[in-house]
Amino acid sequence: MNMLSKFGNLSRRPSDPKVVKSGPKALAPSDMVARKLGWFSIALGMVELIASERIARALGIPGKEGVIRAYGARELSSGILSLSADRQSGLWSRVAGDGLDIGTLLWAFRHDNPKRDNVGLALVLVAGVTLIDLLTAQKVSARHARGRRQPQDFSNRSGFPRGLEAVRGLARKDMSSPASQN
Template identity: 35%
Template sequence: MSRKSDTLARALGWVSLALGAAQLAAPRMVNRLSGVDDSRLASTVTRMAGTRELMHAAALLGSRRPGPWTWGRVAGDALDLAVLGRAMANRSGRSARSGRCDRSARRRRRAVAATAAVTGITALDLATALYSSGLGVRRPMRLQASITVNRPREEVYAFWRDLENLPAFMLHLESVRTTGERHSRWRAMVATADVEWAAEILDEQAGELIAWRSVRGSMINTSGSVRFTEGPAGRGTTVHLTLEYRGRGRALGAAVAGMLGEYPQQQVRDDLRRFKQIMETGEVLLAEGSPEGVRLLSRLRQRPAQPVGGRS
């Protein structure tokens, strides 16, 4: 995030350098091109703006982390927009009082064009400032749930460690295929399309923890972990599941909703309930009140139950 925002901030620093130099060297020309009065007062204001732009350039080009300095440009843009707005208002008044309508109209059009250009730069400055501050980045969607399974911890861990078992109770998964000791390939249904991504196990503690994440460059940016602890009063195993999906804005919500249904948090809880049923009974029990999430298609494509650990 910081590398991209810093690169863009430095590019804006070069813009400030060029604009500031022009405003100091030829303020009257800049004013005429912007539709602003070419009076002595206006030229003084333009030189002051040029000095400000050079200060922005020094901060953006000389700092090791220039991104946050972009807020200074945002403040300067607000002043520039106010000056241009005043110029357009003055041009409108003069054209109504004088006979030089054509000349005033041309200057007003220049002011409108300059205002549009500054507005676009302001939007870019603001986006860069927000991005560099971390305010424009959507936080990962984190889903957590836990459940207690009435089976020994080693057995519960072993079943989950065989990642190819996950689609038996995680209905959003079409398949998980092991491709190495710590690598696997996952496939899920998003809307009407299959999405695949590669994943790797980052941390593994036998009988206690499995943590994984999607490989860099995958279609889905996700990670997860599952912890196994002793159940209450030393009976059974408590499973703690955490899933994270990273993305921006509506794209993240749409991707997660497409895989997990309309209520992702509830779907994760339902996944663990199905896991509990498989571990304790060897099958997923379908009943009127069975937690199958909010997607009817999940019911229709439910996989047949498989015996677990020799239990029928």
């Protein structure tokens, strides 16, 4: 039995899930997909920040480089959050960002856009990633959900294992014993 499984459950509430094992194999498949989506989001965000002009040209929306850079910053933050302990928030922010991306691409999918075919392809790709993001966010949220419960009341606890009455006067007894006179 390793140290984590011995002491991993000490500060947890009885309703919290137990730490049974740790390490890479302890992750559920949805957690592993969440990790990969986090790294994908960071890579995509970097591309959107660095190559916003090329992306705008490829989609036929020149002059929207600032929007693409803002979306890149959003992707970076979503990716970092998806890799953190609060991966549910990161995944749901990815889903919300996908909605923004789809809205922007639908705006660019105009008949007068000479790059309309590129926008259509981008819409299909973003829709596919949105589906993966949505399913992963649902699974991770369900796996790591904590039920709504009342805050625990510790007002009746003293911090002394045998209670306050058992320790009253112990300091005085110690001071008056012969061993403490040395």
